[in-house]
Amino acid sequence: MKSPGHVASLVTDAKLVGERRAQILRAAVKLFSGEGYYTTTISQIAREAGVSTGLIYQYFGDKDDVLFLSLKLVLETYEKEIPPRLAEVKHPVERLCMALWAYCTIVDRLREATVLAYRSTKSLRADRRSLVKQDELRTNRLLHDCLRACIAGGYMRQVNEYLLVYQYVTFCHAWALKHWALRDKFGLGKYVSEGIGLLVEPFLTAKGRVTLAAMRRRTANFTRSVTATKPAKRARAA
Amino acid sequence: MKSPGHVASLVTDAKLVGERRAQILRAAVKLFSGEGYYTTTISQIAREAGVSTGLIYQYFGDKDDVLFLSLKLVLETYEKEIPPRLAEVKHPVERLCMALWAYCTIVDRLREATVLAYRSTKSLRADRRSLVKQDELRTNRLLHDCLRACIAGGYMRQVNEYLLVYQYVTFCHAWALKHWALRDKFGLGKYVSEGIGLLVEPFLTAKGRVTLAAMRRRTANFTRSVTATKPAKRARAA
Amino acid sequence: MKSPGHVASLVTDAKLVGERRAQILRAAVKLFSGEGYYTTTISQIAREAGVSTGLIYQYFGDKDDVLFLSLKLVLETYEKEIPPRLAEVKHPVERLCMALWAYCTIVDRLREATVLAYRSTKSLRADRRSLVKQDELRTNRLLHDCLRACIAGGYMRQVNEYLLVYQYVTFCHAWALKHWALRDKFGLGKYVSEGIGLLVEPFLTAKGRVTLAAMRRRTANFTRSVTATKPAKRARAA
Amino acid sequence: MKSPGHVASLVTDAKLVGERRAQILRAAVKLFSGEGYYTTTISQIAREAGVSTGLIYQYFGDKDDVLFLSLKLVLETYEKEIPPRLAEVKHPVERLCMALWAYCTIVDRLREATVLAYRSTKSLRADRRSLVKQDELRTNRLLHDCLRACIAGGYMRQVNEYLLVYQYVTFCHAWALKHWALRDKFGLGKYVSEGIGLLVEPFLTAKGRVTLAAMRRRTANFTRSVTATKPAKRARAA
DNA sequence: AATGAATGAGTGTTCATTCAT
DNA sequence: TATGAATGAACACTCATTCAT
Numbered sequence: 001m002k003s004p005g006h007v008a009s010l011v012t013d014a015k016l017v018g019e020r021r022a023q024i025l026r027a028a029v030k031l032f033s034g035e036g037y038y039t040t041t042i043s044q045i046a047r048e049a050g051v052s053t054g055l056i057y058q059y060f061g062d063k064d065d066v067l068f069l070s071l072k073l074v075l076e077t078y079e080k081e082i083p084p085r086l087a088e089v090k091h092p093v094e095r096l097c098m099a100l101w102a103y104c105t106i107v108d109r110l111r112e113a114t115v116l117a118y119r120s121t122k123s124l125r126a127d128r129r130s131l132v133k134q135d136e137l138r139t140n141r142l143l144h145d146c147l148r149a150c151i152a153g154g155y156m157r158q159v160n161e162y163l164l165v166y167q168y169v170t171f172c173h174a175w176a177l178k179h180w181a182l183r184d185k186f187g188l189g190k191y192v193s194e195g196i197g198l199l200v201e202p203f204l205t206a207k208g209r210v211t212l213a214a215m216r217r218r219t220a221n222f223t224r225s226v227t228a229t230k231p232a233k234r235a236r237a238a
Numbered sequence: 239m240k241s242p243g244h245v246a247s248l249v250t251d252a253k254l255v256g257e258r259r260a261q262i263l264r265a266a267v268k269l270f271s272g273e274g275y276y277t278t279t280i281s282q283i284a285r286e287a288g289v290s291t292g293l294i295y296q297y298f299g300d301k302d303d304v305l306f307l308s309l310k311l312v313l314e315t316y317e318k319e320i321p322p323r324l325a326e327v328k329h330p331v332e333r334l335c336m337a338l339w340a341y342c343t344i345v346d347r348l349r350e351a352t353v354l355a356y357r358s359t360k361s362l363r364a365d366r367r368s369l370v371k372q373d374e375l376r377t378n379r380l381l382h383d384c385l386r387a388c389i390a391g392g393y394m395r396q397v398n399e400y401l402l403v404y405q406y407v408t409f410c411h412a413w414a415l416k417h418w419a420l421r422d423k424f425g426l427g428k429y430v431s432e433g434i435g436l437l438v439e440p441f442l443t444a445k446g447r448v449t450l451a452a453m454r455r456r457t458a459n460f461t462r463s464v465t466a467t468k469p470a471k472r473a474r475a476a
Numbered sequence: 477m478k479s480p481g482h483v484a485s486l487v488t489d490a491k492l493v494g495e496r497r498a499q500i501l502r503a504a505v506k507l508f509s510g511e512g513y514y515t516t517t518i519s520q521i522a523r524e525a526g527v528s529t530g531l532i533y534q535y536f537g538d539k540d541d542v543l544f545l546s547l548k549l550v551l552e553t554y555e556k557e558i559p560p561r562l563a564e565v566k567h568p569v570e571r572l573c574m575a576l577w578a579y580c581t582i583v584d585r586l587r588e589a590t591v592l593a594y595r596s597t598k599s600l601r602a603d604r605r606s607l608v609k610q611d612e613l614r615t616n617r618l619l620h621d622c623l624r625a626c627i628a629g630g631y632m633r634q635v636n637e638y639l640l641v642y643q644y645v646t647f648c649h650a651w652a653l654k655h656w657a658l659r660d661k662f663g664l665g666k667y668v669s670e671g672i673g674l675l676v677e678p679f680l681t682a683k684g685r686v687t688l689a690a691m692r693r694r695t696a697n698f699t700r701s702v703t704a705t706k707p708a709k710r711a712r713a714a
Numbered sequence: 715m716k717s718p719g720h721v722a723s724l725v726t727d728a729k730l731v732g733e734r735r736a737q738i739l740r741a742a743v744k745l746f747s748g749e750g751y752y753t754t755t756i757s758q759i760a761r762e763a764g765v766s767t768g769l770i771y772q773y774f775g776d777k778d779d780v781l782f783l784s785l786k787l788v789l790e791t792y793e794k795e796i797p798p799r800l801a802e803v804k805h806p807v808e809r810l811c812m813a814l815w816a817y818c819t820i821v822d823r824l825r826e827a828t829v830l831a832y833r834s835t836k837s838l839r840a841d842r843r844s845l846v847k848q849d850e851l852r853t854n855r856l857l858h859d860c861l862r863a864c865i866a867g868g869y870m871r872q873v874n875e876y877l878l879v880y881q882y883v884t885f886c887h888a889w890a891l892k893h894w895a896l897r898d899k900f901g902l903g904k905y906v907s908e909g910i911g912l913l914v915e916p917f918l919t920a921k922g923r924v925t926l927a928a929m930r931r932r933t934a935n936f937t938r939s940v941t942a943t944k945p946a947k948r949a950r951a952a
Numbered sequence: 953a954a955t956g957a958a959t960g961a962g963t964g965t966t967c968a969t970t971c972a973t
Numbered sequence: 974t975a976t977g978a979a980t981g982a983a984c985a986c987t988c989a990t991t992c993a994t
Binding site: 518519538 | 964966
Binding site: 512594 | 750877
């Protein structure tokens with residue numbers, strides 16, 4: 001009767017539902033990220049969102065619903081924010097590098113929320129876990145497409161694509177998961193740049209390397225400026 | 239008075255403390271791994287371990303103590319089981335590959351527990367989190383030493399060692415964290431073998447590649463047999 | 477942040493807080509008085525008050541809070557009920573006697589609760605004990621003022637006022653504390669009357685004695701009627 | 715079958731029972747006095763007494779037994795220590811004063827334990843409370859006898875003996891119960907001396923007053939020296 | 953006689969969820 | 974639609990008591 005992906009609301013006005021949910025989820029992601037799912041109470045979320053506890057139950061069926069949509073919100077951020085960052089970029093190698101760069105940038109902004117996804121996906125009702133995994137897979141596909149284009153264009157040699165994509169994914173996630181160990185060694189720009197050196201460059205063909213070298217020259221200071229930009233706010237999913 | 243790493247026991251007999259704690263932790267790791275820290279109750283642990291709830295409090299100060307020692311148990315397993323697997327292996331490149339192989343084998347055996355470490359480290363009292371991280375760092379050092387030996391011996395070119403080690407770590411952990419996505423594509427043996435292709439091979443010098451190729455020839459069926467062995471026990475920390 | 481005298485409530489409506497706390501404290505004083513602090517459970521209090529256990533924690537921070545306000549309720553009853561009983565009385569000697577009489581009347585009504593104060597003040601958090609003692613001191617002061625007026629008016633000779641006030645206090649409290657031994661020998665009226673004979677009369681000057689004698693003549697039957705009134709309600713703090 | 719006053723022991727050797735019980739009760743009185751009955755655990759008592767928890771159950775049936783004998787130990791101390799202090803004293807007025815003095819001295823030594831008796835008698839099994847009250851009554855009788863002798867000897871006028879005895883009792887107990895308020899105003903010697911002024915002197919006949927005056931002259935420095943002696947140790951029942 | 957490990961019933965407290973207003 | 978007071982099941986933890994050694 002109730003499909004796993006559906007979240008019921010007692011309120012009918014669709015626009016209101018959208019606004020209220022966004023308001024509540026913003027609070028939830030912040031608190032879940034900081035304190036974890038189980039140690040965050042519904043009433044803390046209500047307070048943070050500036051609403052009453054009762055209101056939350058007008059827009060979500062239960063606490064699991066709040067977690068579910070919180071995680072979706074985070075994972076969909078990856079999926080939605082990477083493509084626009086690729087829009088202007090044409091060259092396959094540049095697109096791949098930009099995708100990694102974009103992904104890491106977003107992870108950096110949602111650092112705590114990314115950790116949350118690792119911590120709390122198992123706290124979801126079982127039938128919903130796979131839905132969240134679908135979201136992750138869709139993001140992976142973005143990277144996979146970039147990778148495939150490099151190979152298809154002859155910029156990269158044949159590799160185990162599937163596995164390499166997972167290296168890319170874990171590389172990006174590691175910026176959040178292992179931040180405690182990485183932050184002393186790298187800024188974000190350096191991290192991505194060195195990562196490309198380990199996970200992209202070795203597989204490039206001669207002509208692929210030319211592109212990368214050119215790109216590197218061009219973005220040397222871009223990287224620096226972006227690194228400097230990578231601004232304060234964290235753990236905000238929207 | 240109470241250092242963060244210390245877990246008090248009301249029982250004085252050291253041997254008994256060791257046995258009972260092992261018995262209780264076995265149950266705790268199993269349940270925490272399957273159900274998560276917060277949804278596992280002390281009384282479930284007691285039932286699983288075949289003791290009374292009260293007994294747990296004779297050997298642990300509180301539930302956080304149980305989690306702490308559970309996580310340490312898991313992380314120390316990595317640290318303790320990798321070195322013996324390297325004992326016989328002399329050649330730097332082989333040692334590096336064997337370390338990756340060993341690490342992945344152990345992760346495979348402790349798959350659920352490895353996920354637990356990612357889920358639940360943040361549930362620990364803050365002052366203990368860093369202790370657990372120390373354990374992880376010590377395991378990383380094992381890999382780093384292997385990597386360094388490869389470079390020092392001229393089998394591998396200069397690379398960003400620190401970052402590459404983290405690629406190794408996330409690669410091994412991914413076998414547990416992303417098992418839902420990887421198991422359909424790879425057996426454990428294939429996974430490690432392909433991983434070496436992506437994370438070791440590209441950085442080898444000519445003479446390093448010779449060693450790797452030889453090793454591959456030698457262990458082709460070894461890999462298969464080990465892969466076949468794999469299914470055995472899981473989520474057992476000892 | 478939290479001063480010892482402050483008791484937090486999650487409920488904001490001040491009127492409701494007042495009513496609910498009164499309702500819960502009525503139950504608590506009754507049960508604490510009868511069974512003692514430690515043997516009374518929160519859930520007994522909830523049942524007696526006709527509310528859920530959870531509700532108690534909306535109006536009190538913890539069980540200690542309930543005890544604290546229970547004791548304050550009792551001690552403040554003394555302080556608040558004695559002055560109105562003195563309002564009409566002008567003559568110093570009569571005021572002193574009336575104060576003793578009033579105090580004993582109230583103790584009689586709150587007999588069990590008075591015993592509670594002796595039993596359970598030490599069960600309070602240390603920083604609150606002194607607050608309860610302040611309440612007692614304020615009641616003592618009422619007696620002291622009466623005593624001082626007698627001396628100042630020349631109705632009583634110089635005495636160690638401080639100590640005599642404490643004799644008055646223990647005399648009144650003894651009606652509750654030693655009721656098991658006193659009830660067979662005295663009614664309340666007789667008890668007070670004889671007590672005045674021992675603790676007031678001997679210190680009166682000639683003109684003080686005249687007043688006392690006159691008063692005694694006047695209230696002979698009054699005493700009896702009040703004594704007859706006595707049985708009424710007990711252990712009700714409001 | 716089991717009389718309220720009986721405390722069973724699994725151990726048969728009477729001498730051993732006596733010694734072990736004394737050892738355990740010493741610890742119990744100390745801890746009960748300081749922390750209260752309910753907040754003191756059997757295992758704390760065992761530790762303080764230097765024995766195992768199991769041993770306590772060889773000499774006492776349950777925790778109530780320990781409290782019962784602890785309270786008896788305290789109350790019997792009054793009853794047993796006052797008479798020897800009166801042994802040498804012949805004159806009725808002096809005997810009365812000495813009794814008060816002795817009682818207060820003992821209360822002072824057992825200050826915490828005296829408070830314990832007030833706090834914890836109601837925690838006893840109901841059928842045992844009256845036994846403890848019997849002990850108190852026997853001590854009261856010591857004072858009553860002294861008072862009666864004064865009146866019989868014409869040193870004191872007729873008074874409500876029963877009530878006056880209770881004033882004496884509460885006066886002595888108050889030194890423990892209200893010590894927080896009295897200690898700033900009086901030393902023990904002054905307290906007793908002034909108390910005699912309020913509770914004995916007013917009722918003396920002319921010839922009684924002569925005795926008291928003489929006694930006062932004699933013991934002026936005695937009082938002081940005893941006050942000075944009133945030594946360190948407290949809350950020790952034996 | 954003495955130990956102390958083991959038990960498990962019982963308590964204070966929390967918090968997701970409901971519902972009258 | 975929105976509130977927040979009220980509920981009560983559930984959990985971590987304690988401790989009197991038992992009993993094998």
